[in-house]
Amino acid sequence: MNPGLLIVVSGPAGVGKGTIVRKMLEKNSKFVLSVSATSRAPRPNESEGNNYYYKTREQFEAMIKNDELIEWVEYCDNYYGTPRELVLSEIEKGNVVLLEIEVDGALNVKRLFPDCVLCFIIPPDFNELEKRLRGRGTDTEEAIIKRLTRAKEEFRYLEEYDYLIINDSIENAAQRFFSIVQAEQMRTKRNQSIINKFKNI
Amino acid sequence: MNPGLLIVVSGPAGVGKGTIVRKMLEKNSKFVLSVSATSRAPRPNESEGNNYYYKTREQFEAMIKNDELIEWVEYCDNYYGTPRELVLSEIEKGNVVLLEIEVDGALNVKRLFPDCVLCFIIPPDFNELEKRLRGRGTDTEEAIIKRLTRAKEEFRYLEEYDYLIINDSIENAAQRFFSIVQAEQMRTKRNQSIINKFKNI
Numbered sequence: 101m102n103p104g105l106l107i108v109v110s111g112p113a114g115v116g117k118g119t120i121v122r123k124m125l126e127k128n129s130k131f132v133l134s135v136s137a138t139s140r141a142p143r144p145n146e147s148e149g150n151n152y153y154y155k156t157r158e159q160f161e162a163m164i165k166n167d168e169l170i171e172w173v174e175y176c177d178n179y180y181g182t183p184r185e186l187v188l189s190e191i192e193k194g195n196v197v198l199l200e201i202e203v204d205g206a207l208n209v210k211r212l213f214p215d216c217v218l219c220f221i222i223p224p225d226f227n228e229l230e231k232r233l234r235g236r237g238t239d240t241e242e243a244i245i246k247r248l249t250r251a252k253e254e255f256r257y258l259e260e261y262d263y264l265i266i267n268d269s270i271e272n273a274a275q276r277f278f279s280i281v282q283a284e285q286m287r288t289k290r291n292q293s294i295i296n297k298f299k300n301i
Numbered sequence: 302m303n304p305g306l307l308i309v310v311s312g313p314a315g316v317g318k319g320t321i322v323r324k325m326l327e328k329n330s331k332f333v334l335s336v337s338a339t340s341r342a343p344r345p346n347e348s349e350g351n352n353y354y355y356k357t358r359e360q361f362e363a364m365i366k367n368d369e370l371i372e373w374v375e376y377c378d379n380y381y382g383t384p385r386e387l388v389l390s391e392i393e394k395g396n397v398v399l400l401e402i403e404v405d406g407a408l409n410v411k412r413l414f415p416d417c418v419l420c421f422i423i424p425p426d427f428n429e430l431e432k433r434l435r436g437r438g439t440d441t442e443e444a445i446i447k448r449l450t451r452a453k454e455e456f457r458y459l460e461e462y463d464y465l466i467i468n469d470s471i472e473n474a475a476q477r478f479f480s481i482v483q484a485e486q487m488r489t490k491r492n493q494s495i496i497n498k499f500k501n502i
Contacts, residue, residue, distance in 0.1 A: 264496070
């Protein structure tokens, strides 16, 4: 009774998405990360296949053309997209695929896979988000302002998501996230074979 | 971010509904039981206001007439019903009201409260159910056969429920049940005030 699932995780830059997702992956061997492709340059501490598959703009555009991506967007002057193959094969194996993407991509995925689950991670409040973003120390002032403006735009789409997860602490947020996954695996619509077994007694 | 909820729990006689529900109540002070009214006689170990409010058939029929019940059914020659007042006031306080009723009642409640959550507890398999029912030693052979027949009828409505919980062990089932409650409290549709806060930054 653990059907495969596609869980989409969004949330503004600085909210702690990456940390929560890593926590989920550590805790549970059935969870796998859908690693995105991107045309942006690796940050210090990032590595190929771990954080992203790094592509040139030309390579990325070829992937779009060959329909190798479930969804893709151009965001802050870089391409981001989800390679199709990994996602489909992992769901079929009964694994829980975590896909960390921003709002436009998430809504595209929902259209293609109506059975996926959209989770949005929010900060306890907006000031906390700004604080975290500055504390991260990876962005210029200009980039921080761009990200905060983008966060406000993203919040307009909160209702399109299935679940809101408040990140008041990583431990709490990861535990709540785990409850969502476990609950979704018990939904009747995902367990038709069990239902058929009991209906045919 | 813990909106009040109405959780309806169904499942065949002998599946362990009562034990799981008691476990939930012990673990969490925000969980309250909606105690049903019934015209059936108390079993040994049952008590007024704890398991049921025990009524005569005449008293029960007066409650129906006065619209004091959210739903009621006649089942195995007895009336069972849910007093309206307790349920509404507890949800408003932000509590999680657990309502243990059978299929017809559950579907009636869903029609009246579309925001309620329907959970169906199933045994690992049908033989296990028969074994538990006989092991309970509270029913005559005739009653056991009646209950098993009724169980098969109830399984026809599994798809009308939101979640299936397999009771392979009380501990596991209670933990899964808790995940469902926690997940449902995070659903965007139940958290409009938080969404409004972030949309109006």
